[in-house]
Amino acid sequence: MEDVMVTMQRTAERQTLKGAVQVEGLSVVYRRKNYENRVLDSIQLSIQPGEFVCLLGPSGCGKSTLLNVIAGFLKPSAGYVLVDQMPISRPGADRGFVFQQYSLLPWKTTFQNIELGLKIRGVPKAERTERVHEYLNRVGLYKHRSSYPHQLSGGMQQRASIIRALVNSPSVLLMDEPFAALDAQTRHMMQEMLLGIWDDLKTTVIFVTHDIEEAIFLGDRICTMGVHPGRIKSEIPIDLPRPRHFDDTLSKEFLALHRQVFTCIREETMKSMEESF
Template identity: 50%
Template sequence: MNKIEFRGVGKVYPLGADTMTALSSVDLGLADGEFVTVVGPSGCGKSTLLGIAAGLVTPTSGSVTVDGGPVTGPGPDRGVIFQQYALFPWLTVRGNVEFGLKIAGIGKAERRARAQRYIDLVGLAEFADALPKTLSGGMRQRCAIARAYAADPRVLLMDEPFGALDALTRVRMQDQLLDTWSRERRTVLFITHDVDEAVYLGNRVVVMAAGPGRVQEVIDVDLPYPRTEQTRLSPEFAALRNRVWRAVYHQPTQQPPHQPAQQQTHAKG
């Protein structure tokens, strides 16, 4: 049984007298401990797919399960990390990481120990007592990752978490994330618009197509871990990158953005 599974997932949004089909008949399974990246053109429904997995968006058709149980709303079995850091500015790094544990009723000693473990894991031990405003963008995102890990979710859902970072920080964060994942082996669904990032991080790359949003192709990434700068420079990486690039950007012409209600339109992504 897959850790997380989408079965026939569709999402249709009302649009005045018309409708917009964001997703259509998506079937996808993620194995336990697998790192799956999702990439596709604008409007292919990537973020809608993640929102459904997070329980923040209700599918119009189909279902999503985690460990065989249906997703009916947000839950502690899924940690969600967005592009915006969403840290409490008045709390320190430690306070932010401990916050969800405190809400869950975990005792002070245990939540302090658990928070410290993940603060150390993401390399923020020296900044545990710092406020978010004193941290760089990459450090804030590491704090958000530590907070998600500390809640002990079975699945991590990440929606373009490095999209707002500069190129160098983004590369460093990718390496940091893979290092953390290699130690913990959580199941990760990672949404991105960056082909290089999708190939570098994932065990598999899911290429979405728009008009309506659907899975066009799933590409295995047979590059060994740990991945390094040499991985990025290898001919094997280049070949995979080119294959994913062609799958994303050489898609058939999309349908017009708005059509009558009885027809499908392009996705929200």
């Protein structure tokens, strides 16, 4: 009974928060002369404010394309995306984006990179500095604030990219395989760090990955995606307790989920592999 109360309370809290994402009948079709490629086919997806959703699927399933449409980088062929009831037509600071590639501007220091969004919005210098310093401290980059990106390790660069998006208090944080290029150790640390920040800020996160373990470890819910055409195949809720730690990835519940997701993905991976032969 108490559990239900807590859940209801949480739901009520979340409804007042920003960051609801609604994807309605979204299709992306590339047409060539005598053939058309349905990269995404009638995607239907509803995300609660503050939810952490992982889009998981084999390469070619259109998971990054979906993220790019939500970001406003790509125009859909049909359907639409609503963020907090507002339709998306172009990129904006309300949807922070973390890229797979290292994407800090090479000519700006860490501080200047993170400051850029606030500067563009016209936030006064003193407030800007305070906010950027707060976020730098949070991810342990304060002492590297004057370094240029090439002086930072891959993990540091991605940490900086994450807070560059978050410092603008976006409604949604869109992450496109942000840890794919990192070594395993760093990746685990980054995942725990991301969960820590998310726990504080409760920003809605849409996280694209092809790594099953990563998706289970991070998400409230996993949407597995299928290929040809790209679509959402199943939605798997992950009700592992939070806060989660790396040890949890060895628990029975975790492994059971791993098996469940794996089975679901396997079929699609086979399909996408056959397609490439």
